[in-house]
Amino acid sequence: xxxxxxxxxxxxxxxxxxxxxxxxxxxxxxxxxxxxxxxxxxxxxxxxxxxxxxxxxxxxxxxxxxxxxxxxxxxxxxxxxxxxxxxxxxxxxxxxxxxxxxxxxxxxxxxxxxxxxxxxxxxxxxxxxxxxxxxxxxxxxxxxxxxxxxxxxxxxxxxxxxxxxxxxxxxxxxxxxxxxxxxxxxxxxxxxxxxxxxxxxxxxxxxxxxxxxxxxxxxxxxxxxxxxxxxxxxxxxxxxxxxxxxxxxxxxxx
Amino acid sequence: xxxxxxxxxxxxxxxxxxxxxxxxxxxxxxxxxxxxxxxxxxxxxxxxxxxxxxxxxxxxxxxxxxxxxxxxxxxxxxxxxxxxxxxxxxxxxxxxxxxxxxxxxxxxxxxxxxxxxxxxxxxxxxxxxxxxxxxxxxxxxxxxxxxxxxxxxxxxxxxxxxxxxxxxxxxxxxxxxxxxxxxxxxxxxxxxxxxxxxxxxxxxxxxxxxxxxxxxxxxxxxxxxxxxxxxxxxxxxxxxxxxxxxxxxxxxxxxxxxxxxxxxxxxxxxxxxxxxxxxxxxxxxxxxxxxxxxxxxxxxxxxxxxxxx
Ligand SMILES: Cc1cc2nc3c(=O)[nH]c(=O)nc-3n(C[C@H](O)[C@H](O)[C@H](O)COP(=O)(O)OP(=O)(O)OC[C@H]3O[C@@H](n4cnc5c(N)ncnc54)[C@H](O)[C@@H]3O)c2cc1C
Ligand SMILES: Nc1ncnc2c1ncn2[C@@H]1O[C@H](COP(=O)(O)O)[C@@H](O)[C@H]1O
Numbered sequence: 001x002x003x004x005x006x007x008x009x010x011x012x013x014x015x016x017x018x019x020x021x022x023x024x025x026x027x028x029x030x031x032x033x034x035x036x037x038x039x040x041x042x043x044x045x046x047x048x049x050x051x052x053x054x055x056x057x058x059x060x061x062x063x064x065x066x067x068x069x070x071x072x073x074x075x076x077x078x079x080x081x082x083x084x085x086x087x088x089x090x091x092x093x094x095x096x097x098x099x100x101x102x103x104x105x106x107x108x109x110x111x112x113x114x115x116x117x118x119x120x121x122x123x124x125x126x127x128x129x130x131x132x133x134x135x136x137x138x139x140x141x142x143x144x145x146x147x148x149x150x151x152x153x154x155x156x157x158x159x160x161x162x163x164x165x166x167x168x169x170x171x172x173x174x175x176x177x178x179x180x181x182x183x184x185x186x187x188x189x190x191x192x193x194x195x196x197x198x199x200x201x202x203x204x205x206x207x208x209x210x211x212x213x214x215x216x217x218x219x220x221x222x223x224x225x226x227x228x229x230x231x232x233x234x235x236x237x238x239x240x241x242x243x244x245x246x247x248x249x250x251x252x253x254x
Numbered sequence: 255x256x257x258x259x260x261x262x263x264x265x266x267x268x269x270x271x272x273x274x275x276x277x278x279x280x281x282x283x284x285x286x287x288x289x290x291x292x293x294x295x296x297x298x299x300x301x302x303x304x305x306x307x308x309x310x311x312x313x314x315x316x317x318x319x320x321x322x323x324x325x326x327x328x329x330x331x332x333x334x335x336x337x338x339x340x341x342x343x344x345x346x347x348x349x350x351x352x353x354x355x356x357x358x359x360x361x362x363x364x365x366x367x368x369x370x371x372x373x374x375x376x377x378x379x380x381x382x383x384x385x386x387x388x389x390x391x392x393x394x395x396x397x398x399x400x401x402x403x404x405x406x407x408x409x410x411x412x413x414x415x416x417x418x419x420x421x422x423x424x425x426x427x428x429x430x431x432x433x434x435x436x437x438x439x440x441x442x443x444x445x446x447x448x449x450x451x452x453x454x455x456x457x458x459x460x461x462x463x464x465x466x467x468x469x470x471x472x473x474x475x476x477x478x479x480x481x482x483x484x485x486x487x488x489x490x491x492x493x494x495x496x497x498x499x500x501x502x503x504x505x506x507x508x509x510x511x512x513x514x515x516x517x518x519x520x521x522x523x524x525x526x527x528x529x530x531x532x533x534x535x536x537x538x539x540x541x542x543x544x545x546x547x548x549x550x551x552x553x554x555x556x557x558x559x560x561x562x563x
Contacts, residue, residue, distance in 0.1 A: 016517070017385035026386050038499075094381060094388055099354070100363045123499055128381055129366050134324065134354035143325055143429035146351050149492065159433060163492040164347040165446070165501070167438035171323065173430045183482060183499065184492060219363035223376060223389040231524055234545035236536075240558045243530065243548050251528045251545065253450070253507040254474065254563070 001116035001153070002057045003046045006106055007039040007075055008092065009068040010126045023224040025095065035071040038121025040078075041181040044188040045119055045151060047079035054153045057081050059113060063097060063105055065089050069204060076199035077191040083204040084109060088216065093126040095222040101214060103135035108212035110140060115176065117158065122147050122180040133180035143173035149184040255339035256285035256309070260331055262348045263290060263298040265320065270447050271344035273305065273408035278401040279342050280307055280409070281371035287312060287338070289421065291330045293320035303418055306410035316423035321432035322348050328355035329424040335360060335396065339374065345400035345502075346446075357398035364398045365390060369405035383498035383521040403446065404504035404525060438491035440478075445494065448477035450507045453496055453523070456483035457512020457533065457552055464489040466553075467511060470560045479503060479523075481513045497522035512552045515540025532556070 090096035137144035145160030343349035370378035498521035508526035531544035
């Protein structure tokens with residue numbers, strides 16, 4: 001089976017975000033960027049499935065600037081076979097390429113590549129949209145298995161266990177399908193230096209949104225980006241007794 | 255134009271997050287209708303008709319809608335969305351799963367997890383795990399929105415008397431089927447709406463030790479939450495996770511025990527009214543947002559606190 005794995009280059013999850021002084025967005029200059037953590041989980045799952053012989057080819061896709069090639073090389077060092085970069089310099093967090101446009105791009109690529117399934121992150125940690133996988137599934141008329149913590153590939157179908165509010169739900173999906181990953185699906189491997197060297201030789205095709213005939217005009221305009229209300233720390237209490245006293249008599253919450 | 259709220263329900267009762275969503279909808283337009291799509295769902299439709307401020311309830315009753323399969327629900331929502339300027343659902347795993355699929359069917363760019371309504375086109379939403387707040391203006395003629403329940407008060411579940419009608423079903427898409435639910439039910443209050451939440455982290459060290467927090471929660475009548483590390487380590491089920499990519503809570507009182515206070519965790523609890531942190535490391539970032547911080551070993555503090563309450 002062939003699998004397509006969309007991966008996004010985002011601000012590293014350890015970075016403390018700073019809002020720009022003119023409130024137009026957040027500071028991304030000279031900030032560490034990495035693969036969206038949920039996408040790393042998607043890449044890992046695809047590789048695991050290749051290791052057990054169920055998947056034969058892993059194609060990673062990213063929509064982003066030249067620099068997005070870095071995260072694609074990381075995915076290839078982990079074990080992905082080749083990559084397609086859809087080049088754009090538009091913003092990826094907000095005011096630029098939005099989830100619907102990403103989903104349309106991915107649909108065009110699915111039409112070209114005909115994968116048996118797509119596995120991707122449930123959420124980008126920059127825009128926190130949690131939309132693209134579901135939208136892609138709708139555009140393709142495919143089934144969707146979102147927030148996956150377990151994926152069992154069968155014959156013409158895939159069983160996906162989903163992290164939902166009430167616990168763990170299992171659904172059976174007809175293939176082809178779109179799967180989006182949650183944190184418990186697996187633990188992504190670390191890449192080793194020799195693999196990074198090998199990954200440099202893997203094929204990375206570059207195309208443009210125009211090649212795919214997808215319109216990136218945003219539907220949402222950014223009015224402003226601001227700091228959230230700051231919550232200042234309160235006091236330290238010296239003992240459990242003092243804590244109980246404060247909660248009872250000062251905060252009056254118990 | 256009227257606005258449409260998609261009810262979250264289990265065919266007999268309405269999930270409380272729906273009530274917060276109605277509040278958000280009423281900030282857009284007073285003419286709020288509710289779609290109750292399910293199977294054998296008359297009881298849920300009746301309950302929806304009683305929600306304060308709801309003018310009309312549309313019930314769609316079809317066997318393929320019994321479970322909340324997105325492949326079957328999204329076409330029904332899209333088909334019943336005609337004539338509505340806005341379609342809203344709670345940003346629960348139900349809303350997060352189904353609404354983007356609806357948005358794509360309607361060719362509209364969804365606005366996720368709104369925390370404020372400025373006007374019918376303009377909304378506020380957190381980005382970067384709540385480290386920034388974006389105000390965005392939509393140019394789509396029909397807007398699909400998910401609503402962060404904790405950011406809006408709940409309307410009364412009673413007092414309304416909405417007109418009832420039936421909506422069209424779309425049939426079984428034949429793409430997916432429900433296999434089972436491993437429910438993590440407990441007798442404690444629901445984490446998303448509890449007044450008091452006691453959360454534990456990696457500091458507990460083991461599932462056995464984590465049980466300590468249950469005694470404390472029982473004393474306080476509290477719901478139990480957890481950090482990602484506690485869930486990953488198997489101390490508690492997945493749906494206990496509070497944070498950027500888990501549940502968002504905003505109780506009257508949030509007690510974080512053995513949790514360091516990573517940005518991703520804070521994203522899910524920093525709007526709580528009163529925050530208590532118990533941690534043995536006085537440098538732990540959680541203290542920077544706690545109203546009351548206790549630097550202590552949790553293995554001493556938690557039993558003592560439970561005893562003395
Ligand atoms: C994509 C992504 C999404 C994420 N989403 C979430 C999310 O939704 N929610 C979430 O919580 N995290 C999330 N995380 C993880 C987050 O970054 C942190 O790793 C996690 O919150 C840490 O959990 P913790 O505080 O329990 O563990 P740690 O950071 O290890 O902290 C444990 C704390 O316990 C204290 N401690 C230890 N022993 C004791 C003792 N005996 N007495 C008192 N204190 C003690 C320590 O001082 C320490 O502060 C996410 C991460 C990523 C990459
Ligand atoms: N620019 C992009 N390039 C490749 N994949 C993307 C891009 N944006 C989003 N995705 C995929 O869609 C998932 C969900 O993103 P979002 O809907 O933005 O939260 C991500 O985890 C990625 O797998």
